[in-house]
Amino acid sequence: MPEGVENRPSAIEGAGLFATRDFRTGERIAPYSGPASSAPVASPDGKVFSLEIRPGLWIDGSGQDNAARHANHSCDPNAELVWDHKEGAGWLTARREILPGQEITFDYGFSLAESLAHPCRCGSPACAGRIIAAPLRAALRRHLRPPGTRRD
Numbered sequence: 001m002p003e004g005v006e007n008r009p010s011a012i013e014g015a016g017l018f019a020t021r022d023f024r025t026g027e028r029i030a031p032y033s034g035p036a037s038s039a040p041v042a043s044p045d046g047k048v049f050s051l052e053i054r055p056g057l058w059i060d061g062s063g064q065d066n067a068a069r070h071a072n073h074s075c076d077p078n079a080e081l082v083w084d085h086k087e088g089a090g091w092l093t094a095r096r097e098i099l100p101g102q103e104i105t106f107d108y109g110f111s112l113a114e115s116l117a118h119p120c121r122c123g124s125p126a127c128a129g130r131i132i133a134a135p136l137r138a139a140l141r142r143h144l145r146p147p148g149t150r151r152d
């Protein structure tokens, strides 16, 4: 486990990743590590650890040595997954100041199709109700809107 974080039960889902110290905006929190592949890898228990880090590059973060694998998705995340081309590694990086005891969350970046199988319980006022990449949330709202209603 990298210094400054711990895994413990989360109100969002299962085990979460929590800060045990302060992180500044832009500071690296923990690597998101695992084998790279050109397609997502399904995990047997249905939990999702395979993330598209950049177009066509997926990291299977399910390994026990990946401390960041328990980090939950949030629709208002305090961290983001940043790919370092030189190192060939992804890092959870603080998007804003994170205080000790706060859960570390990031945007899983799911597609519209993936989102339909993954409800979100992040609890943020901005929650889209599904785990879906931020740029796709408007499309999701249109997709889920009952026929004959208008919210625009």
Ligand SMILES: [Zn+2]
Pocket (backbone or CB within 6 Å): 074, 075, 076, 120, 121, 122, 123, 124, 126, 127, 128, 129, 130
């Ligand atoms: Zn949410």
